[in-house]
Amino acid sequence: MTNPVELKYSKDHDWAKVEGKVVTLGITDHAQESLGDVVFVELPAVGDKIAAGESYGTVESVKAVSDIVAAVSGTVVAVNEGVVDAPDTLNNDPYGEGWLVRVEADDLKPLDNLLNVQQYEALLAEEEH
Amino acid sequence: MKVLEPLIFEQSAEGRTGVDLPELDVPGQDLTALLPEEMLRQTEPELPEVSEVDAVRHFTRLSTFNHGVDTGFYPLGSCTMKYNPKVNEMLARLPGFVNLHPYQPEELTQGALRLMSELQDDLAEITGMDAFTLQPAAGAHGEMTGILIVKAYHQHRQDAKRTKVIVPDSAHGTNPATAAMAGYRIVQVPSNERGGVDLEELRKAANEEVAALMLTNPNTLGLFDENITEIARIIHEVGGLVYYDGANANAIMGLARPGDMGFDAVHLNLHKTFSTPHGGGGPGAGPVGVKEFLAPFLPKPLVKRKENGKYTLDYDRPLSIGRVRAFYASFSVLVKAYAYIRGLGGEGLKQASENAVLNANFLMSVLKEPYHLPYDRVCQHEFVITPKNLKSYGVHTLDLAKRLLDYGYHPPTIYFPLIVEEAMMIEPTETESLETLERFAETMIKIAEEVRTDVDLVKNAPHTTLVSRLDEVAAARKPDIRWKKSE
Numbered sequence: 001m002t003n004p005v006e007l008k009y010s011k012d013h014d015w016a017k018v019e020g021k022v023v024t025l026g027i028t029d030h031a032q033e034s035l036g037d038v039v040f041v042e043l044p045a046v047g048d049k050i051a052a053g054e055s056y057g058t059v060e061s062v063k064a065v066s067d068i069v070a071a072v073s074g075t076v077v078a079v080n081e082g083v084v085d086a087p088d089t090l091n092n093d094p095y096g097e098g099w100l101v102r103v104e105a106d107d108l109k110p111l112d113n114l115l116n117v118q119q120y121e122a123l124l125a126e127e128e129h
Numbered sequence: 130m131k132v133l134e135p136l137i138f139e140q141s142a143e144g145r146t147g148v149d150l151p152e153l154d155v156p157g158q159d160l161t162a163l164l165p166e167e168m169l170r171q172t173e174p175e176l177p178e179v180s181e182v183d184a185v186r187h188f189t190r191l192s193t194f195n196h197g198v199d200t201g202f203y204p205l206g207s208c209t210m211k212y213n214p215k216v217n218e219m220l221a222r223l224p225g226f227v228n229l230h231p232y233q234p235e236e237l238t239q240g241a242l243r244l245m246s247e248l249q250d251d252l253a254e255i256t257g258m259d260a261f262t263l264q265p266a267a268g269a270h271g272e273m274t275g276i277l278i279v280k281a282y283h284q285h286r287q288d289a290k291r292t293k294v295i296v297p298d299s300a301h302g303t304n305p306a307t308a309a310m311a312g313y314r315i316v317q318v319p320s321n322e323r324g325g326v327d328l329e330e331l332r333k334a335a336n337e338e339v340a341a342l343m344l345t346n347p348n349t350l351g352l353f354d355e356n357i358t359e360i361a362r363i364i365h366e367v368g369g370l371v372y373y374d375g376a377n378a379n380a381i382m383g384l385a386r387p388g389d390m391g392f393d394a395v396h397l398n399l400h401k402t403f404s405t406p407h408g409g410g411g412p413g414a415g416p417v418g419v420k421e422f423l424a425p426f427l428p429k430p431l432v433k434r435k436e437n438g439k440y441t442l443d444y445d446r447p448l449s450i451g452r453v454r455a456f457y458a459s460f461s462v463l464v465k466a467y468a469y470i471r472g473l474g475g476e477g478l479k480q481a482s483e484n485a486v487l488n489a490n491f492l493m494s495v496l497k498e499p500y501h502l503p504y505d506r507v508c509q510h511e512f513v514i515t516p517k518n519l520k521s522y523g524v525h526t527l528d529l530a531k532r533l534l535d536y537g538y539h540p541p542t543i544y545f546p547l548i549v550e551e552a553m554m555i556e557p558t559e560t561e562s563l564e565t566l567e568r569f570a571e572t573m574i575k576i577a578e579e580v581r582t583d584v585d586l587v588k589n590a591p592h593t594t595l596v597s598r599l600d601e602v603a604a605a606r607k608p609d610i611r612w613k614k615s616e
Contacts, residue, residue, distance in 0.1 A: 037601075037602040039602060040605070040606075060605075062605060063544040064545070065302070066547070
């Protein structure tokens with residue numbers, strides 16, 4: 001699967017898509033691949049506050065339970081219930097139907113620290129070795 | 130021969146019984162007169178109806194499908210599935226222990242109290258602590274007790290600014306879970322390239338908000354953190370405490386003491402390190418030891434030796450966090466631990482640790498060629514390898530684990546610790562002979578060879594077990610764990 005160019009990526013294998021003040025968050029294809037079959041997704045509720053660099057939910061696969069780390073601070077404005085009901089969506093379409101939450105960001109600044117697709121793919125190549 | 134055993138419900142035949150009860154020879158009672166109506170069930174319970182011999186055969190057959198330390202090598206890393214001498218079981222079943230009642234008066238339980246008191250002292254000596262509680266029921270419960278003690282200590286000092294607990298990224302999941310349960314925020318610190326705590330990152334995270342650092346040493350990579358005294362110093366300098374997760378004490382028992390490394394509190398898993406079989410759901414025991422300044426906060430009651438030489442349960446502990454368990458402890462586990470410690474003695478405990486470390490290093494040195502060893506240094510009682518070098522064949526750690534079943538081994542722990550991709554964590558334990566280790570190593574080498582020559586054989590394993598790959602995804606997503614009579 002190709003990593004979309006319009007997204008920003010974190011070293012923890014999360015992605016962020018910025019549309020004005022609203023940021024959509026998810027996990028990358030590499031993240032879902034390493035996790036294996038996802039069996040359970042726990043997300044915050046609409047209206048909850050999340051903080052950059054801190055966990056806002058968990059993804060459980062047959063291998064492990066992992067925290068999902070927020071790339072921005074803000075208020076949750078939408079939650080993907082579809083992925084909660086059908087966790088395999090995360091495996092099948094991490095960049096599309098498998099988005100996790102939409103956040104109205106307090107400040108878009110932390111996103112400057114994220115990687116673009118070339119930097120992210122360089123990171124993946126580096127982790128291979 | 131592969132024969133799947135039907136559920137006992139499926140073997141049921143209406144009206145069949147295991148025993149014939151004699152005719153009622155006392156006046157019958159009307160149940161509705163004895164019990165309130167809401168306590169009476171309206172429908173018959175759906176219980177299986179089988180003969181005695183069918184019940185015996187069913188459960189005996191099921192027991193043969195199991196793999197245990199008594200049937201084969203069980204190198205489940207982090208879990209310490211070591212063989213426990215049967216003599217300790219015998220001692221725990223002595224009538225004087227088995228028939229004790231927790232409400233018996235102290236003058237009739239002096240032997241049991243003495244055993245507990247001496248075990249407290251032995252564990253304190255082994256860990257370099259000053260006082261112990263035996264109450265906690267298992268490791269995670271011990272952690273919870275330890276962190277509540279830390280919390281009580283800070284509260285007693287009226288230090289309300291401590292809201293965080295630092296946990297390394299290699300920690301057992303129970304560490305952050307414990308700290309969160311106790312109301313703390315978790316700060317994770319990364320590991321350095323040697324697999325230990327990254328000191329620079331630790332210094333950045335250490336401030337006056339830190340209540341404690343929780344650390345396992347050797348850690349979950351099986352590596353001893355040589356910087357431990359510096360780590361403890363960094364945390365103490367900002368007023369935090371250092372908590373020792375004793376899950377990996379099997380490598381250091383009798384050799385090194387957490388108390389000497391700078392730890393303030395520690396728990397031990399008696400069911401891992403001190404001779405109680407586990408994996409079947411318990412009971413375990415997770416005693417917690419602390420330095421003198423934390424002793425007032427230990428749960429109550431504590432067993433105390435009075436000046437007249439008699440033993441008593443001391444409830445007069447005003448700063449105690451209270452009880453953490455009904456009655457006094459998993460007593461039979463304490464008997465086994467006591468017997469194990471006294472049976473081996475100081476030198477024996479040391480030798481057990483040395484053998485555990487030697488066995489792990491032997492296997493590591495043989496397996497680092499056919500597999501990938503992410504941290505190539507002397508390990509303690511366990512080590513982590515991965516099949517990274519075999520990745521081009523499309524093989525995963527899970528496949529290797531499944532293939533080991535075909536050779537009669539319980540697979541090692543897989544996919545833990547989380548900081549190593551495709552981790553396979555091997556802990557041979559001290560009781561295995563060189564021959565057993567060599568046979569296991571040869572099998573692992575053979576499996577690596579099979580990956581190169583016939584990868585499907587490995588990817589479709591196991592082939593010889595009663596059932597092959599189970600649908601773990603469906604089991605997790607749609608668990609069906611309750612039998613219901615089909616209509």
